[in-house]
Amino acid sequence: MSTLEIRDLHVSVETKEGPKPILRGVDLTIESGQTHAIMGPNGSGKSTLASALAGHPKYQVTSGTVTLDGEDVLAMTVDERARAGLFLAMQYPVEVPGVSVANFLRTAKTAIDGEAPKLRTWGREVKDAMSNLRIDSAFSERSVNEGFSGGEKKRHEILQMELFKPQIAILDETDSGLDVDALRVVSEGVNRAKENTDVGVLLITHYTRILRYIKPDFVHVFVDGRIAEEGGPELAERLEDEGYDKYVGTAAPAAV
Amino acid sequence: MTTTTDLTTDHSRAVADGAHTHGVGAKPQGSRAERLTSFSLDDIPVPTGREEEWRFSPVARIQPLFDGGLGTAGADGSGVRVTVDAAPEVKVETVGRDDARLGRAGKPGDRTGVTAWNAFQQATVVTVPAEAVASDVTSVRFDGEQAGAATPSAAHVLVRAERHAEAVVVIDHAGVATLNQTVEIDVADGAQLTVVSVQDWADGAVHTSSHRARLGRDAKLKHVVVTFGGDVVRITPDAEFTAEGGEVEMVGLYFADADQHQEHRLFVDHAVPRCKSRVTYKGALQGSGAHTVWVGDVLIQADAEGTDTYELNRNLVLTDGARADSVPNLEIETGEIDGAGHASATGRFDDEQLFYLMARGIPETDARRLVVRGFFAELIQEIGVESVEERLIASIEAELEKSMSVITGVATPAGGADEAE
Ligand SMILES: Nc1ncnc2c1ncn2[C@@H]1O[C@H](COP(=O)(O)OP(=O)(O)OP(=O)(O)O)[C@@H](O)[C@H]1O
Numbered sequence: 323m324s325t326l327e328i329r330d331l332h333v334s335v336e337t338k339e340g341p342k343p344i345l346r347g348v349d350l351t352i353e354s355g356q357t358h359a360i361m362g363p364n365g366s367g368k369s370t371l372a373s374a375l376a377g378h379p380k381y382q383v384t385s386g387t388v389t390l391d392g393e394d395v396l397a398m399t400v401d402e403r404a405r406a407g408l409f410l411a412m413q414y415p416v417e418v419p420g421v422s423v424a425n426f427l428r429t430a431k432t433a434i435d436g437e438a439p440k441l442r443t444w445g446r447e448v449k450d451a452m453s454n455l456r457i458d459s460a461f462s463e464r465s466v467n468e469g470f471s472g473g474e475k476k477r478h479e480i481l482q483m484e485l486f487k488p489q490i491a492i493l494d495e496t497d498s499g500l501d502v503d504a505l506r507v508v509s510e511g512v513n514r515a516k517e518n519t520d521v522g523v524l525l526i527t528h529y530t531r532i533l534r535y536i537k538p539d540f541v542h543v544f545v546d547g548r549i550a551e552e553g554g555p556e557l558a559e560r561l562e563d564e565g566y567d568k569y570v571g572t573a574a575p576a577a578v
Numbered sequence: 579m580t581t582t583t584d585l586t587t588d589h590s591r592a593v594a595d596g597a598h599t600h601g602v603g604a605k606p607q608g609s610r611a612e613r614l615t616s617f618s619l620d621d622i623p624v625p626t627g628r629e630e631e632w633r634f635s636p637v638a639r640i641q642p643l644f645d646g647g648l649g650t651a652g653a654d655g656s657g658v659r660v661t662v663d664a665a666p667e668v669k670v671e672t673v674g675r676d677d678a679r680l681g682r683a684g685k686p687g688d689r690t691g692v693t694a695w696n697a698f699q700q701a702t703v704v705t706v707p708a709e710a711v712a713s714d715v716t717s718v719r720f721d722g723e724q725a726g727a728a729t730p731s732a733a734h735v736l737v738r739a740e741r742h743a744e745a746v747v748v749i750d751h752a753g754v755a756t757l758n759q760t761v762e763i764d765v766a767d768g769a770q771l772t773v774v775s776v777q778d779w780a781d782g783a784v785h786t787s788s789h790r791a792r793l794g795r796d797a798k799l800k801h802v803v804v805t806f807g808g809d810v811v812r813i814t815p816d817a818e819f820t821a822e823g824g825e826v827e828m829v830g831l832y833f834a835d836a837d838q839h840q841e842h843r844l845f846v847d848h849a850v851p852r853c854k855s856r857v858t859y860k861g862a863l864q865g866s867g868a869h870t871v872w873v874g875d876v877l878i879q880a881d882a883e884g885t886d887t888y889e890l891n892r893n894l895v896l897t898d899g900a901r902a903d904s905v906p907n908l909e910i911e912t913g914e915i916d917g918a919g920h921a922s923a924t925g926r927f928d929d930e931q932l933f934y935l936m937a938r939g940i941p942e943t944d945a946r947r948l949v950v951r952g953f954f955a956e957l958i959q960e961i962g963v964e965s966v967e968e969r970l971i972a973s974i975e976a977e978l979e980k981s982m983s984v985i986t987g988v989a990t991p992a993g994g995a996d997e998a999e
């Protein structure tokens with residue numbers, strides 16, 4: 323049982339003109355087994371939240387706290403956060419030429435678990451997870467994300483989520499760019515992880531179609547760097563019909 | 579139709595992945611074809627450092643090797659030991675400078691080239707007899723002894739693969755020396771030769787070397803240069819095709835630390851039709867004052883129709899204060915070619931890659947190791963000589979050990995990955 327607590331989080335991004343405030347007081351609590359969906363217009367700061375939680379050096383936390391089971395996440399380095407149980411499936415996974423998927427998965431698994439996985443069972447586990455996600459076994463020998471299609475990159479992210487077994491997973495637009503079949507395959511992967519490991523999920527998305535496969539317990543509307551409204555799954559349906567106009571207007575005066 | 583072209587492009591400190599391919603363009607100027615080559619000291623004077631071929635070099639540090647009266651490496655008092663360990667099929671001789679087989683693969687094209695040629699008294703000749711297939715690697719070692727470290731000397735090696743012979747020859751350099759060297763490579767019709775030169779010098783070594791290769795009909799040469807050690811290393815490999823069907827693959831790998839100068843200047847001369855050349859050099863740099871230079875000249879002469887050539891240089895700058903110069907030059911004098919291209923890229927260590935790996939729990943030093951190993955991985959596989967590949971991987975690991983002490987304490991730049999301009 324894990325809890326990720328985000329309190330009054332303010333984050334700025336490093337730009338050529340100096341730091342630019344993006345997140346303006348985010349409050350959110352995610353517990354094991356829960357699924358939270360975050361929806362919001364382009365540029366509202368969803369990826370910024372994800373990157374800041376993972377510890378990307380470009381994003382500076384100017385105030386607020388983030389704890390995982392009481393531990394100060396903001397004091398941890400990027401790799402320490404991952405080893406503590408945070409996982410970020412990135413909106414734009416990075417290519418790492420010359421590093422094979424097999425080597426990468428084994429190295430990361432070893433780092434996260436603090437010991438090398440058992441050779442025999444690990445091989446089997448990877449193979450099964452890949453086949454469940456319809457990833458051809460030839461990908462093992464390819465360089466991480468290099469030349470992968472958009473959909474292949476996303477499946478490779480979920481493959482890692484299944485293998486690394488994090489406490490809390492943040493999925494940044496994992497559904498974007500997927501065709502209907504891939505969306506189903508990827509959603510099944512997330513649901514398997516939820517079932518097998520009771521992972522808490524923060525799902526960032528623009529579309530309700532993924533929410534038909536992955537049922538959210540909570541839906542948060544993200545506007546202008548903070549959560550503007552919260553509700554249950556029905557909120558997602560309403561957003562799809564009505565858009566964000568209603569929030570965009572009212573959020574403006576709050577700008578710092 | 580024949581068109582004369584000059585496609586000299588200065589890619590010094592090029593932007594990452596500025597890969598492109600050249601077609602046929604305008605008029606030559608400063609063509610490589612017009613570069614003076616000669617065996618005579620009088621023809622090629624001591625450089626000032628402003629000449630095209632010396633403009634990146636620390637000429638003051640190379641000065642002792644510009645002198646016409648160098649001793650012979652391997653001779654008593656030279657401070658350099660030469661050891662040859664040959665495969666059973668391979669013949670090794672020490673011959674005088676008047677041996678008729680010497681000086682047949684091109685002529686010196688710069689001052690150190692011409693001083694090396696004029697200085698040596700004995701040469702080492704390695705011969706792979708016609709149709710022989712060497713069952714083992716042949717090794718030629720140069721070991722510089724501390725006592726003679728500052729004594730400049732000259733060495734001459736000739737590697738000959740006769741008709742349809744096959745062999746691998748590895749030339750090693752270790753210890754400290756001030757050495758000016760010529761490596762002549764003669765690949766006869768149908769022969770397949772691999773020559774590997776490893777510069778694994780200790781600190782303080784200054785080494786210049788002219789490699790001059792000549793390929794016969796359907797001859798294949800794999801030429802590998804690996805540079806890790808020494809204060810100043812400057813290697814100038816030239817390859818010349820003399821008959822159709824020749825193929826040369828030139829592979830280079832270098833890793834420069836603080837205050838090291840590592841320079842590789844290649845010239846591939848497509849003088850005859852239907853030959854193929856591939857050049858792939860990759861280097862990593864770390865520490866302040868680390869400087870690497872790669873110049874790749876390819877000349878496709880008017881008669882060389884059906885030429886197929888591609889050259890690539892990539893540099894990975896691991897820390898601030900290091901500088902990589904990269905200059906591919908492609909001159910095409912005929913329109914009837916199969917392919918000609920080059921790519922040159924110099925990139926900073928990619929912080930986004932680092933973030934991705936660390937976000938998967940991998941500690942920073944391990945993540946950096948993975949990326950650097952990945953950078954060199956494909957190239958190492960291309961070498962195709964197992965013992966050399968293993969040593970190389972070990973050397974890269976050793977370099978990375980050093981680099982971790984440099985990197986620890988260097989904050990990740992907040993602005994993310996920016997490419998050297
Ligand atoms: N490096 C940067 N320099 C300048 N502005 C930035 C930088 N990174 C992010 N921003 C800005 O921060 C804001 C939030 O960006 P973010 O990527 O978090 O939005 P998002 O909600 O994920 O949008 P999308 O739905 O399009 O993925 C945007 O206005 C963006 O332009």
Ligand SMILES: [Mg+2]
Pocket residue numbers: 368369370413494495
């Ligand atoms: Mg986003």
